[in-house]
Amino acid sequence: MFQFTKYLITLLFLFWGTFCSAQELSEEVEYVPEYRLEYRNRIYNDQIHTINFHKGGSSAGLAIINLGGGEKLELTFDDFSMKVEDLNYRIVHCDDEWNPTPIQYFQYITGIEEPFINDYTFSTAFNQSYVQYKLYLPNEEIRFRISGNYLVYVYRNGDPTKLLLSHRFYVTEDKVQLKATIHPAFKPAYREKKHEIDFSIDYSNYQIINPADAIKVVLIQNNRTDNAINDLKPLFVSGNTLEYNHNGPNSFWAGNEQRFADLRNLNLKSENIDGFVTRIDSTHVFIEPMEERRMHRQGNLLGSLYGGRVIGSNSFNHTTASDIDYCMVYFYLKQENKDPNGDFYVFGELSNFELSERFKMEYEPEKKRYRLAVYLKQGMYNWQILYSRDGRSGDINRIENSFKEAENSYSILVYHKDITADYVRLIKHTALFFPSEQSQFRFNLNRD
Structure with a gap:
């Protein structure tokens, strides 16, 4: 009997040790999907939001600078995961069709091949916590040697399979x-x-x-x-x-004039905003339902962002970019029936000027409308509704129509x-x- 009890206790200890080891392992290991790098604007990780990539001091236009001109591009993005890990980035030179150029790294860049992004700030926003990362190009670690199309991509912990984002930019000369x-x-x-x-x-x-x-x-x-x-x-x-x-x-x-919403003040019902719902930990903004446009619509009095956005808040307690909060924004498009041949996308800088799955609208048959709910940072936004049959090219005329005055x-x-x-x-x-x-x-x- 004593031998049996001793044997049983030994088995229990072995089982408990195995269970604890498995539990510790499950807590330490995180599965991260591997993505294949695409030479276009893309977000690969659901925790990444609000990519801004412009010439320093600007809030619109292509991400483009002159070769050797002393200008800098500014890339910022927000990470909702709140994990401060090593982030690397890499620069790739491309041809005019966005294929990687078959030349060595040192032929187009002077500097480090896989530098780190060391500039980050923890947000103090109320609704959504995030870490904002910032990168300037060129910088002390890299300089551009030649002009052309470029792609920057960012990944975690020195592992290029743990992609976060990729974005196109341009370095130009002035030869003609x-x-x-x-x-x-x-x-x-x-x-x-x-x-x-x-x-x-x-x-x-x-x-x-x-x-x-x-x-x-x-x-x-x-x-x-x-x-x-x-x-x-x-x-x-x-x-x-x-x-x-x-x-x-x-x-x-x-096309038509850009659709517009001002989300800088989440207590002010401005143009094209139907209403707000404020909860303890979130703010929900409802855009007025959209319809097909049959006439040219006059532009906003403030002017056009040409599909872009300007991140910002006019709340008294928001003084820096890391103070700016997020809200859940609801877009609706009235349609009697679901289109069997294609999809509708909310399109603009908010979608990185891509037909993004994150910004594809879903049909609600009982309400005869398409719907999109997406987290957006406070600011002023332009967008249009594009229709696409293949998810690669968009048709502006299906919803927005076209007028020469636009x-x-x-x-x-x-x-x-x-x-x-x-x-x-x-x-x-x-x-x-x-x-x-x-x-x-x-x-x-x-x-x-």
């Missing part, structure tokens, strides 16, 4: 002269609905072999890349000037595919606005 105009399309069928961009490139002071083939031009509307025009050839060559005065291929659907921003990027070099240079960037540059939104709120 560019003149451009924007006007309603010439073709009668599109005159009331499209904007056309005519431009010329003067390369008198820059040597190019076979310029008609070596020069590649990309046109971008409101920071969108899903509808970018990237297959233009010059209509003709006059001396050292390439002329792109096409009649159709260089035109965009004008305000839009445009970027012209000029690339040089030099046969003597191993990479594609970005030799010119020009930003344009319709109807005029004076309409550009210029607010900068609560920037540290």
Whole structure:
């Protein structure tokens, strides 16, 4: 009997030790899905929110700086996990079609290959705790050696499979002269609905072999890349000037004025806000239900953000970017039936100018509407509703319609595919606005 009792006690100790070890292991191990890096704007981790990536001191436009010009890009993002871990980032040079360039890191960057992000701040917001990370490019650890398209991606603990985000940006030179105009399309069928961009490139002071083939031009509307025009050839060559005065291929659907909401004050029912619900630990904001637009809508009195946003709060106790809070925002789109062929997306800088799953609307048949609930940081927001059949390219006309009076921003990027070099240079960037540059939104709120 004594031997049996001793044997039973031994088994219990072994079982308890195994149980405790398993429990400790389960507490220490966290499964993190592995993602394949994509060379586009993307959030890979659900804890990451509000990516801002602009030239320092600006709150709109492409993330673009001049090579050796002394300018800096500022990347910020919020991490809801509240885990302060080592965050690394890496820079990749890409060609004009966003494929990685087959050259060594030291050929396009001077500095460290996998530096850390050391600038972070704990939020003091009431509803949502987060850690805000900030990175300036270039910095003391890296310098750009060549122009072109670039991608930055961020990951945890030196492990590139633990991706957090990736984002495109540009480093440009100023090697050629560019003149451009924007006007309603010439073709009668599109005159009331499209904007056309005519431009010329003067390369008198820059040597190019076979310029008609070596020069590649990309046109971008409101920071969108899903509808970018990237297959233009010059209509003709006059001396050292390439002329792109096409009649159709260089035109965009004008769309409508951006939808707008001011979320800086969560107690003020401003334009396009239907109401608020405030709870102990959260604030819920309901945007007025949206419908298909049949007419051109006048823009907001403050001007257009061209699909962008300006993060900020006008509450008396919010003085820095890390004080700014989050709220749950509800978007509704009235539709009698669910579309069987495609989906609707809330689109703009709030979605990183991507057709993002996080911003795809879901249909509620009993209420005959599409719905999206998403966490947004306080600030002023523009957005539009895009319709997509494939999740890659969006149709502005399905909901917003198009009118020539609509305000839009445009970027012209000029690339040089030099046969003597191993990479594609970005030799010119020009930003344009319709109807005029004076309409550009210029607010900068609560920037540290």
